[in-house]
Amino acid sequence: MADPMRIRATMAGDKVEVRVLMSHEMETGQRKDAKGNLVPAHYIQNVTATHNGKVVLTAEWGPAISKNPFLSFKFGGGKAGEKVVVTWTDNKGDKRTDEATIS
Amino acid sequence: MNNRRRKLLKGSSGAAVMALAASAGLFRPGSAWAQAWNKAAFEAKTFNDLLKSMGAGASSESKDVVINSPDIAENGAVVPFTISSRLAKTEAMALLVEKNPNVLVGSYAIPGGTEANVTMRAKMGQTSNVIALVKADGKYYHAIKEVKVTIGGCGG
Numbered sequence: 534m535a536d537p538m539r540i541r542a543t544m545a546g547d548k549v550e551v552r553v554l555m556s557h558e559m560e561t562g563q564r565k566d567a568k569g570n571l572v573p574a575h576y577i578q579n580v581t582a583t584h585n586g587k588v589v590l591t592a593e594w595g596p597a598i599s600k601n602p603f604l605s606f607k608f609g610g611g612k613a614g615e616k617v618v619v620t621w622t623d624n625k626g627d628k629r630t631d632e633a634t635i636s
Numbered sequence: 637m638n639n640r641r642r643k644l645l646k647g648s649s650g651a652a653v654m655a656l657a658a659s660a661g662l663f664r665p666g667s668a669w670a671q672a673w674n675k676a677a678f679e680a681k682t683f684n685d686l687l688k689s690m691g692a693g694a695s696s697e698s699k700d701v702v703i704n705s706p707d708i709a710e711n712g713a714v715v716p717f718t719i720s721s722r723l724a725k726t727e728a729m730a731l732l733v734e735k736n737p738n739v740l741v742g743s744y745a746i747p748g749g750t751e752a753n754v755t756m757r758a759k760m761g762q763t764s765n766v767i768a769l770v771k772a773d774g775k776y777y778h779a780i781k782e783v784k785v786t787i788g789g790c791g792g
Binding site: 563578579587588589590591592593594595596597598599603604605607608609610 | 673677733742743746754758
């Protein structure tokens, strides 16, 4: 199981600004190790963010997203004290879900 | 009588195996993840291939699509990008780096209520044109910007 995500959700006017920092190696599958063997690809493919059970953003990612991915977006209709839940799934089927309270 | 019973047993066990095989086929690890991942799009090598894989006929350049990024990236492994759209009914957005091995970096579905403005960090192998593709009201629009890279982010 991967390390937890760091999620910040703050009110910015009437919108909620969500910033997520995930911990993932995001291996492209193009790189070679010291012996010249290809390092197998290992990267996050799907990211879903929900607020009160409603999906506020879905992302499909390829290996060109940087290591330890950062993602930021804004959505309307949230209030302080409510929760934002973020889930990612990678190409090996690993999953991680974390949540943050809007402040 | 006895013979018939044998036959029946054989038949039913065969059916059970078939059912097992079918369920195994249905729940392959690849499709076990309920979410969609557009494999063809991520394998596209050019902007036009990508448009095809997304089922888009053509895309027109628009000033309402904005790419916010440094003009010169010192480290190609981590280039910050913000893509935004001022077009009404923006449904989806994607970021592309033309000279990467596969052009598509990431794509986002924007439900109503969410701002068409997403920030991420991407890898760039070399100086390249970067394209933000936006789907709004069923049509595709894009913006192009050149980003210079001094140290590439792909390769060891």
